[in-house]
Amino acid sequence: MTTLVIVESPGKLKKIRSILGNGYRVEASVGHVRDLPRNDLGVELTTFKPLYEKTVRGKEVLQKLAAAASSCDRVLLATDPDREGEAIAWHLADALKIPQAKRITFQAIEAGPVKAALASPRAIDMQLVHAQEARRVLDRLVGYMVSPALSDKIGRKMSAGRVQSPAVLLVVLREREIRDFKPTIHFGAVLTFAGEWTAQWETKPHLAKDESYFLDGEFAKQVAAVREVRVTAFKDSQSKAAPKPPFTTTTMQKAAQAALKLKPKATMDLAQKLYEQGAITYHRTDTPNLSTDGYKALVAYAATAGIPLVDKQRTWKAKESAQEAHEACRPTHFEEREAGETPEQKALYRLIWARAVACQMPDAVYAVRTAQLTATRLTGPTGQPVTFLARGKTLTSPGWKAVYEEAKEPAGDGKANTAEGDDVPDDNPVPALQVGGAATAVKGKVERLSTKAPKRYNQTSLVEEMERLGIGRPSTYAAILQNVFDRGYITEDKKDFLHACPDGEALVDALVGKCRFIELDYTRALEDHLDAIAQGKSRYLSVVGDAHQQLAGELVTLGQGAAPAHPCPSCGKPMRRRAGKKTGHFWGCSGYPECTTTLPDDDGKPGAPRPASEVAVPKAAPAAGEHHCNDCGKPLQHRQGKSDKGAYDFWGCTGYPKCRTTYRTGPDGLPVR
Structure with missing residues (x-):
C-alpha cells in the first residue's frame, strides 16, 4: 500500500521523505494551485461564490499530482497548519477529485510530530477554508470596486486594499504627527x-x-x-x-531587526528554511506559549545541561484571536545549540533557541x-x-x-x-x-x-502596531508591506524608517470619511468576523454580504464632495494618467470610448493640448465609434480568423509593430479594457 503525502513547499520534501521511508510518496503543491482570475473580479455577486481558475503553475502541478495520486492507494493532504494551508488542501482535494480527502498537520517537521499526524488524519476543516475564502473575496471586492473610483477621484491609477490601505493610514498619520509637532x-x-x-x-x-x-x-x-x-x-x-515569552511571528521579526538587522521578509524567509529543515516549529504563529510537549522537551534538556528552570511552566495571555492550536516558535530539539545552513539562518536559530530556553528560567x-x-x-x-x-x-x-x-x-x-x-x-x-x-x-x-516628535515606524514596529490594533494576521504582514512599497505609497530611508509618499497621502485623503474599510476599528472588527467564520460562529455569506453592501453604498459618495482633480476639457469627466509603452505617460479621459480626449503629461499633471501642427495625422480618418489604443492613441482594428494555432479573435493596435497593444474581445464584440 502506497500513500501519497502532498505538502506545500518543495523545500520540505527531502526531510519528510527521510522520515516516512518506504510506502510513502511525498510531493509538493508549490503553494496555491487555483486562485481568483487575475484580470476579472472573479466573484459571483449574488452568492459571493469565488470563481476559481488554475494558476499557470498550478496546471502543471495538478497534472503531476493527478498522475501521482492515480498510482497510490490513498492521499493525505499535509499543507501548512493555518487557514491558507487548509484552503490549499481543499483546492487540491477538489481539483484532484479526491473522495473523502484526509488532512494531516504538524507543527514541526520531525519524526515524532509527523508520525503522530499520520496516526490521526481528519477531514478538511471547511470553517477554516471559508474563513480564508472570505478574506480573499473581501480583498478582491475592495480592490476591484474601489480602485477605479479612487483613480477617477485622484486623477491617476491608484489601488485600494482592504488591509493595505489601513497600513498606509498608520504611516500617514504618523507622518502628519511629526510634521505638525511643535517641540517644547x-x-x-x-x-x-x-x-x-x-x-x-x-x-x-x-x-x-x-x-x-x-x-x-x-x-x-x-x-x-x-x-x-x-x-x-x-x-x-x-x-x-521576568523573561519575555518565546517568539510569535511578530516578536521574532522585532527581535531579529534589533539584534540581527533583518527586515521582516528576510526574517520570515530564513525561518521558513529553518522550519523546512526541521530545526524549528511552525513560525507563522500568534501564540506566545510552549506546548505541553515543547515544555517537557525543554525540561528534559535543561536537566542534562544544568540550566535552572522555574518550578511551574510560565505562560502568557494570548490575544483573543490567537490560533491556540499552534504554539510559539521554538527549536524542535533544544539540545541542538546550532542549526541552519547559512550564517544568517544560524544567527536566527540562536536567537530562537535562546528566547525559548530563557522563557522558563528564573527572573533576573x-x-x-x-x-x-x-x-x-x-x-x-x-x-x-x-x-x-x-x-x-x-x-x-x-x-x-x-x-x-x-x-x-x-x-x-x-x-x-x-x-x-x-x-x-x-x-x-x-x-x-x-x-x-x-x-x-x-x-x-x-x-x-x-520634547521629541513621535518616532517614525520601521517595518517591524509598523507590523507590531498593526498586530496590536488587530489589523491583518501573521501570515499576511510581509505581503502587506511589500504591496504598499511596490505601489509607491510608503518608502524607506537609509535608517530603515518609513515615510509616507504623496500617493499614500492622496489615497488616505480620498478614502477617509468615505470608505469605512480604511478605518482601524472597522478593519479590526472585520478581522474578528473572519475569525468567527473560522470558529463556526459566523457565516461566510452574512460577513461577505454585509461588507459588500457597506462598500456599495460608500462608492456612491466616494466621488462626491469635490470636483475631479483633473477634469476632461471636453466632457468634464476625470482625466487619468496612463503609461504608454512607446510615448511615455499621457492623460486620457475616463469617459473613453465615448470621449477620446488625450493630453500630454507635464510633470505628473495634464499638459496643454499639442498644437495641431505637432499632432500626427492618420492616413485615414477614424470611423465613427472607432476604438483607440490606450497606450498610443491610434485606432484599434478587430482581428478575427484562423491560423495553424487555431481560431483567434482580438483587437490590435493599428500602430503595430511599433505598438503591440492588444485587447481581448468581449461578449458584445467590443475590446475589453
Whole structure:
C-alpha cells in the first residue's frame, strides 16, 4: 500500500521523505494551485461564490499530482497548519477529485510530530477554508470596486486594499504627527558627586497642575549650582525582571531587526528554511506559549545541561484571536545549540533557541539603591524644597539573562520596551548613605531638554502596531508591506524608517470619511468576523454580504464632495494618467470610448493640448465609434480568423509593430479594457 503525502513547499520534501521511508510518496503543491482570475473580479455577486481558475503553475502541478495520486492507494493532504494551508488542501482535494480527502498537520517537521499526524488524519476543516475564502473575496471586492473610483477621484491609477490601505493610514498619520509637532524646550539639572555617582533634580514638585515640563532655565542654573545637600531618604531594595515569552511571528521579526538587522521578509524567509529543515516549529504563529510537549522537551534538556528552570511552566495571555492550536516558535530539539545552513539562518536559530530556553528560567534579580537628597540653601519657585534622586542597580542573579540578552528595539510609539527595573541606571554607583547625613556635589549641569516628535515606524514596529490594533494576521504582514512599497505609497530611508509618499497621502485623503474599510476599528472588527467564520460562529455569506453592501453604498459618495482633480476639457469627466509603452505617460479621459480626449503629461499633471501642427495625422480618418489604443492613441482594428494555432479573435493596435497593444474581445464584440 502506497500513500501519497502532498505538502506545500518543495523545500520540505527531502526531510519528510527521510522520515516516512518506504510506502510513502511525498510531493509538493508549490503553494496555491487555483486562485481568483487575475484580470476579472472573479466573484459571483449574488452568492459571493469565488470563481476559481488554475494558476499557470498550478496546471502543471495538478497534472503531476493527478498522475501521482492515480498510482497510490490513498492521499493525505499535509499543507501548512493555518487557514491558507487548509484552503490549499481543499483546492487540491477538489481539483484532484479526491473522495473523502484526509488532512494531516504538524507543527514541526520531525519524526515524532509527523508520525503522530499520520496516526490521526481528519477531514478538511471547511470553517477554516471559508474563513480564508472570505478574506480573499473581501480583498478582491475592495480592490476591484474601489480602485477605479479612487483613480477617477485622484486623477491617476491608484489601488485600494482592504488591509493595505489601513497600513498606509498608520504611516500617514504618523507622518502628519511629526510634521505638525511643535517641540517644547524645558530644563532639568544633574549633580555629580565624588565617585562619579549622580543625582537627578526632581522637577515635578515645582510644576503647576496643568504643567508637564519645567520651563525656567534661569532657575535651573541655580539648581545646577547647588553643592551642599543632606540625605532625606535612603533605601536598599531588590527588583526582578521576568523573561519575555518565546517568539510569535511578530516578536521574532522585532527581535531579529534589533539584534540581527533583518527586515521582516528576510526574517520570515530564513525561518521558513529553518522550519523546512526541521530545526524549528511552525513560525507563522500568534501564540506566545510552549506546548505541553515543547515544555517537557525543554525540561528534559535543561536537566542534562544544568540550566535552572522555574518550578511551574510560565505562560502568557494570548490575544483573543490567537490560533491556540499552534504554539510559539521554538527549536524542535533544544539540545541542538546550532542549526541552519547559512550564517544568517544560524544567527536566527540562536536567537530562537535562546528566547525559548530563557522563557522558563528564573527572573533576573537586581540590588537597587535609591537616595533622596535635599538642597540645604535653595527652595523652588512654589516654596517646595529642591530635591534630587539618585538611583543605581547591580545585577546580583542573572537568571534568564545568562542565556538571552534582548537588544532594545523602539516600539511603534518611539518608546523603548522596558522590563521592571530597566528605568534604573546600572552604571550609577550610589554609595551607602546615612539619612540626615550631608553630601557635597563636585559639579552640576543644566540639562536643556526638548520634547521629541513621535518616532517614525520601521517595518517591524509598523507590523507590531498593526498586530496590536488587530489589523491583518501573521501570515499576511510581509505581503502587506511589500504591496504598499511596490505601489509607491510608503518608502524607506537609509535608517530603515518609513515615510509616507504623496500617493499614500492622496489615497488616505480620498478614502477617509468615505470608505469605512480604511478605518482601524472597522478593519479590526472585520478581522474578528473572519475569525468567527473560522470558529463556526459566523457565516461566510452574512460577513461577505454585509461588507459588500457597506462598500456599495460608500462608492456612491466616494466621488462626491469635490470636483475631479483633473477634469476632461471636453466632457468634464476625470482625466487619468496612463503609461504608454512607446510615448511615455499621457492623460486620457475616463469617459473613453465615448470621449477620446488625450493630453500630454507635464510633470505628473495634464499638459496643454499639442498644437495641431505637432499632432500626427492618420492616413485615414477614424470611423465613427472607432476604438483607440490606450497606450498610443491610434485606432484599434478587430482581428478575427484562423491560423495553424487555431481560431483567434482580438483587437490590435493599428500602430503595430511599433505598438503591440492588444485587447481581448468581449461578449458584445467590443475590446475589453
